[in-house]
Amino acid sequence: MNRRALWGSLIGFVLVVGVLLGVNLATQNHPVLGLDLQGGVSVILQPTEEVGEEDLDTVRSLIRDELESLGIAEPDVRVEGTNIVVDLPGVKDQAQALDAVDVAGIVTLRPVLVCQPGAPSADLLGSLADGQAALPTSDGSQTCVVGPAGGTGEVFARGSASPQIDQNSGRWLVTVDLRDDGQAVWNALAAACFSGVGDCPSRQLAIVLDDVVQSAPTVNQPSFSTGVEITGAFSEQEVRSLARVLNRGAFPVDVEAQRVETVSPTAGSDSLRAAIIAGIVGVSVMLLGLVLYYRRIAVVVVAGLIVWGATVFSLAAFVSQATNYALSLAGVTGIIVAIGVTIDSYIVLFERLKDEVRSGRTPRNAAPRSFQSTWRTILAADLVSVMASAILFWLSVGSVKGFALYLGLTTLADLAVCYLFTRPAVILLASRYRDGRLVGLGVGA
Numbered sequence: 001m002n003r004r005a006l007w008g009s010l011i012g013f014v015l016v017v018g019v020l021l022g023v024n025l026a027t028q029n030h031p032v033l034g035l036d037l038q039g040g041v042s043v044i045l046q047p048t049e050e051v052g053e054e055d056l057d058t059v060r061s062l063i064r065d066e067l068e069s070l071g072i073a074e075p076d077v078r079v080e081g082t083n084i085v086v087d088l089p090g091v092k093d094q095a096q097a098l099d100a101v102d103v104a105g106i107v108t109l110r111p112v113l114v115c116q117p118g119a120p121s122a123d124l125l126g127s128l129a130d131g132q133a134a135l136p137t138s139d140g141s142q143t144c145v146v147g148p149a150g151g152t153g154e155v156f157a158r159g160s161a162s163p164q165i166d167q168n169s170g171r172w173l174v175t176v177d178l179r180d181d182g183q184a185v186w187n188a189l190a191a192a193c194f195s196g197v198g199d200c201p202s203r204q205l206a207i208v209l210d211d212v213v214q215s216a217p218t219v220n221q222p223s224f225s226t227g228v229e230i231t232g233a234f235s236e237q238e239v240r241s242l243a244r245v246l247n248r249g250a251f252p253v254d255v256e257a258q259r260v261e262t263v264s265p266t267a268g269s270d271s272l273r274a275a276i277i278a279g280i281v282g283v284s285v286m287l288l289g290l291v292l293y294y295r296r297i298a299v300v301v302v303a304g305l306i307v308w309g310a311t312v313f314s315l316a317a318f319v320s321q322a323t324n325y326a327l328s329l330a331g332v333t334g335i336i337v338a339i340g341v342t343i344d345s346y347i348v349l350f351e352r353l354k355d356e357v358r359s360g361r362t363p364r365n366a367a368p369r370s371f372q373s374t375w376r377t378i379l380a381a382d383l384v385s386v387m388a389s390a391i392l393f394w395l396s397v398g399s400v401k402g403f404a405l406y407l408g409l410t411t412l413a414d415l416a417v418c419y420l421f422t423r424p425a426v427i428l429l430a431s432r433y434r435d436g437r438l439v440g441l442g443v444g445a
Contacts, residue, residue, distance in 0.1 A: 009424045031313070031320045032089075037329060041092070045257055047255050056082070063077050107152060112206050113200075131147060138215075150192075160175075215230065282336075300426055300429065308410075333403055342410075345422070349374045352374045
């Protein structure tokens with residue numbers, strides 16, 4: 001086998017891992033810790049009315065989407081009985097936590113009679129007919145007189161509202177999809193406002209959340225097929241806020257905070273410290289056994305675990321920064337479990353190497369054959385572990401999802417280290433022994 005290629009693979013992979021580790025350490029880019037490790041706030045939400053399990057699941061999903069859009073790492077949102085529990089890692093301020101989970105509320109659609117600057121006058125309030133209301137706008141600059149609600153935010157498809165930039169004008173806008181059963185309701189309001197008659201002389205349709213007008217766009221066509229574009233002189237912050245409001249409108253029920261608790265990181269830190277100590281002790285004992293059994297070749301295991309650990313650290317840092325999945329205690333457990341998977345790869349390879357040497361081959365010839373035959377076994381075993389992790393990640397929620405994520409990532413790291421580092425290291429080391437003995441490598445005559 002080409003020694004230059006082996007050295008290139010070995011040195012190249014170590015350099016890449018080292019550079020990535022160095023960049024992460026220099027930029028202080030490290031894995032974000034979960035609620036159980038860094039502390040945070042836990043909020044218990046309760047519906048204001050009796051609801052079914054399906055409605056609770058819907059609210060849970062919408063709250064999780066909203067929190068992730070706000071950049072909170074790995075919010076754990078789960079249904080417990082008739083309550084919804086929200087864990088927010090890294091959030092220290094209870095007021096901030098309440099503001100972050102205040103994503104419910106009922107959105108209504110109301111035709112606009114007129115909008116005027118300032119607070120409503122006594123004459124205006126006295127002239128309101130039944131069903132009409134004078135509501136403030138979200139920026140507080142004017143008051144809009146609106147008619148009775150003609151629909152709710154449930155006409156919009158859940159989670160479909162998103163901010164966009166018009167490629168022609170360069171202006172910000174919001175696009176949102178209509179539900180099949182909400183299209184008729186929206187089009188009835190749109191047709192009335194487009195004509196400018198009755199309760200909608202302004203041709204504006206107000207989007208109202210908790211009796212505050214979030215936006216009052218002018219209706220520029222009488223009917224819509226599958227989706228709606230809301231345009232105006234919006235800033236990026238305004239369209240993002242409006243998109244969140246429209247997504248809130250898909251909430252089937254309103255919820256309110258019943259209890260807010262600050263979670264101390266002390267217990268999590270103690271658990272993490274205990275897990276790290278247990279991992280170090282376990283790995284040390286295991287490495288000692290490997291050194292006594294395999295002797296000099298065990299240096300490959302030690303070096304390989306160091307490279308593997310640096311690879312896992314860089315992967316965990318990337319995942320924390322690119323997604324909303326933090327490293328929780330369950331994720332640490334997945335990493336510790338993966339250490340055993342990694343050690344198994346070395347043992348399978350070394351035992352095959354010993355068998356090849358005992359059958360009469362020189363170490364130089366036995367090493368490439370050993371890796372070729374064991375690579376299929378290692379690949380199959382690791383891919384099964386990765387697929388199991390993927391399925392568990394897809395089906396689970398909360399801490400179990402974190403365990404599955406990091407077990408899968410660390411197993412993929414094992415495959416990369418095994419092929420790009422362990423393979424050339426073992427072959428190059430074994431090539432130094434040209435006779436049929438591997439004395440000092442755990443194999444006698």
